[in-house]
Amino acid sequence: MGRIDRMDATRRGFLGLAAGSAALVATGGRAQAQRVRTSARIAILGAGAGGTAIANRLANRLEGATITIIDGRQQHWYQPGFTLIAAGLQTASYSISRTGDWLPSGVEWIAEYAANLDPVTQRITTTGGRGVDYDYLIVATGLTLDWDAIEGFSLDMVGQNGVSAHYAGPEYAELSWRALDRFTDTGGVGLFGRPATEMKCAGAPLKITFLAEDIATRKGTRANTQIIYNAQNQALFGVPIVHHRVRQLFGERGIETRYEHVLKSIDAQRKVATYATPAGDVETGYDFINVVPPQRAPQVIRDTDLGWADRWPGQGWIEVDRETLRHARYPNIFGIGDINGVPKGKTAASVKWHQPVVEDHLVAELQGREGTERFSGYTSCPLITRIGRAMLIEFDYNDNLVPSFPGIIAPLEELWISWLMKEIALKPTYNAMLRGLA
Amino acid sequence: MKDLTLQTLIAVWEEMFGRGVFWALVVVAAVVTALYLFVLIRDRRMSMRKFLLAQLSMPVGAVGAVAFVLAITNSRLADMGGPIDWIMLLGIAAVGAVGFAILVYVAQSLVRGGGKAD
Numbered sequence: 001m002g003r004i005d006r007m008d009a010t011r012r013g014f015l016g017l018a019a020g021s022a023a024l025v026a027t028g029g030r031a032q033a034q035r036v037r038t039s040a041r042i043a044i045l046g047a048g049a050g051g052t053a054i055a056n057r058l059a060n061r062l063e064g065a066t067i068t069i070i071d072g073r074q075q076h077w078y079q080p081g082f083t084l085i086a087a088g089l090q091t092a093s094y095s096i097s098r099t100g101d102w103l104p105s106g107v108e109w110i111a112e113y114a115a116n117l118d119p120v121t122q123r124i125t126t127t128g129g130r131g132v133d134y135d136y137l138i139v140a141t142g143l144t145l146d147w148d149a150i151e152g153f154s155l156d157m158v159g160q161n162g163v164s165a166h167y168a169g170p171e172y173a174e175l176s177w178r179a180l181d182r183f184t185d186t187g188g189v190g191l192f193g194r195p196a197t198e199m200k201c202a203g204a205p206l207k208i209t210f211l212a213e214d215i216a217t218r219k220g221t222r223a224n225t226q227i228i229y230n231a232q233n234q235a236l237f238g239v240p241i242v243h244h245r246v247r248q249l250f251g252e253r254g255i256e257t258r259y260e261h262v263l264k265s266i267d268a269q270r271k272v273a274t275y276a277t278p279a280g281d282v283e284t285g286y287d288f289i290n291v292v293p294p295q296r297a298p299q300v301i302r303d304t305d306l307g308w309a310d311r312w313p314g315q316g317w318i319e320v321d322r323e324t325l326r327h328a329r330y331p332n333i334f335g336i337g338d339i340n341g342v343p344k345g346k347t348a349a350s351v352k353w354h355q356p357v358v359e360d361h362l363v364a365e366l367q368g369r370e371g372t373e374r375f376s377g378y379t380s381c382p383l384i385t386r387i388g389r390a391m392l393i394e395f396d397y398n399d400n401l402v403p404s405f406p407g408i409i410a411p412l413e414e415l416w417i418s419w420l421m422k423e424i425a426l427k428p429t430y431n432a433m434l435r436g437l438a
Numbered sequence: 439m440k441d442l443t444l445q446t447l448i449a450v451w452e453e454m455f456g457r458g459v460f461w462a463l464v465v466v467a468a469v470v471t472a473l474y475l476f477v478l479i480r481d482r483r484m485s486m487r488k489f490l491l492a493q494l495s496m497p498v499g500a501v502g503a504v505a506f507v508l509a510i511t512n513s514r515l516a517d518m519g520g521p522i523d524w525i526m527l528l529g530i531a532a533v534g535a536v537g538f539a540i541l542v543y544v545a546q547s548l549v550r551g552g553g554k555a556d
Contacts, residue, residue: 089512386517387512387513387517388511388512388513388514388516388517389517389519408522409522410520410522413519413520414519415519415520415522415523416513416517416518416519416523416526416527417522417523417526419511419513419517420511420513420526423511423512424454424511425450425454427453428450428451428452428453428454429450429453431453432446432449432450432452432453435449435453437445437446437449438446438449438450
């Protein structure tokens with residue numbers, strides 16, 4: 001943030017401290033007084049955004065609990081930054097930190113992946129053969145990107161011959177930028193789209209489409225550039241009012257839209273992509289393609305019976321109550337983040353809103369009472385429409401818009417202030433969430 | 439935003455600047471404010487000459503603040519999309535102007551002293 005904003009921030013912070021120090025002390029004191037004594041063994045599966053944040057919250061809230069977090073990944077990825085990296089606005093390092101740096105001291109981190117989970121015997125076995133018995137389990141594994149489902153595609157293609165895949169990680173997002181940079185230097189046909197499965201951040205494929213159009217315009221190659229967005233069904237976004245707004249903007253910007261086109265395979269040699277459509281397979285030649293693969297629960301979760309039997313077949317999202325995030329058949333299991341089988345909310349913003357709900361119900365259980373917090377389906381997407389502008393879209397299970405700043409920041413307007421939030425405020429807020437402070 | 443409390447805001451600011459830098463900035467802001475109060479009390483009046491120069495420096499602070507924010511956020515003036523954007527931009531300019539003016543006034547008072555010359 002700018003020097004002046006810093007001054008503003010410090011002044012506000014200073015005045016706030018001066019004026020509200022009593023309130024602050026009172027809040028801090030309350031948090032201390034509420035620590036709950038327990039000897040429960042709590043396992044957290046996954047040390048991404050959801051797992052790390054709840055580990056910090058529980059470590060603050062509980063005394064005497066044995067908290068174990070299981071995740072073999074050494075790097076922590078700030079995933080909301082991937083779009084910025086893929087548009088050349090940040091480098092890969094922007095999204096990379098170390099998993100261990102975010103975890104509290106009172107929590108044991110087992111740096112291995114889970115190989116097996118048995119919800120009946122309440123035991124996790126890690127890939128290193130270590131057994132972890134738990135009384136309560138929080139599933140925060142995130143999801144798996146099924147790259148193999150796109151025939152002819154492999155991650156080593158990313159960055160060459162117009163292939164981009166920024167969902168794959170920070171380094172791949174940077175390689176994806178190289179492909180986009182070259183494409184927008186010369187123009188050609190650019191293909192974008194999303195998978196037919198549930199996915200994390202359903203706005204991201206739209207953002208990279210808007211950004212590609214904007215970058216081509218800035219470079220003066222827009223006239224030679226054809227941009228085609230392939231929607232998996234009849235809508236560009238799951239929330240109808242947002243779909244119509246994006247449809248309108250795509251129309252204004254000359255971005256072509258094809259509905260019910262799901263990427264099936266690519267032929268990197270011929271530069272041809274094949275889409276499954278209701279009328280049969282359709283081949284389209286490309287100069288640039290952004291690949292977003294089908295997404296599913298990790299194998300270790302799909303191997304259990306935690307998933308829904310009758311919803312999202314083959315995807316394995318766990319059967320939690322959509323308001324309490326507690327498992328329907330195993331009441332000692334909760335879900336946080338992408339793994340939850342709920343209609344909305346595979347975003348970091350939803351992870352943030354999952355936190356107080358799971359904390360409340362778990363702590364209430366330990367105290368022998370009922371939790372009261374409810375998750376409304378809140379999902380937020382700062383939908384970037386060009387470098388410098390975004391729409392701050394927030395919605396719930398009912399497809400209602402639920403703006404955080406009603407009357408001040410219009411959700412369906414392309415605004416600079418919404419861009420500022422994405423560029424400046426989002427990562428600090430995310431980091432504060434990881435520490436259990438926001 | 440859920441639970442937007444002062445505690446949350448401070449946590450976010452700490453992450454934004456780094457804990458050390460954030461609290462250093464708080465201290466700097468407090469020191470400049472304290473120095474401003476100090477020179478006012480010491481001199482027992484506002485020096486209109488120093489205040490004039492401080493006022494003249496305000497546009498520099500305003501433009502500098504706006505230019506800095508635009509530069510670090512990959513934005514341009516053309517990105518302003520609605521009234522709230524202009525209000526935000528004017529707010530940044532105003533804070534820049536006032537902050538810089540106070541700094542200029544304090545700097546003059548400390549360097550030149552509260553002499554009767556003005």
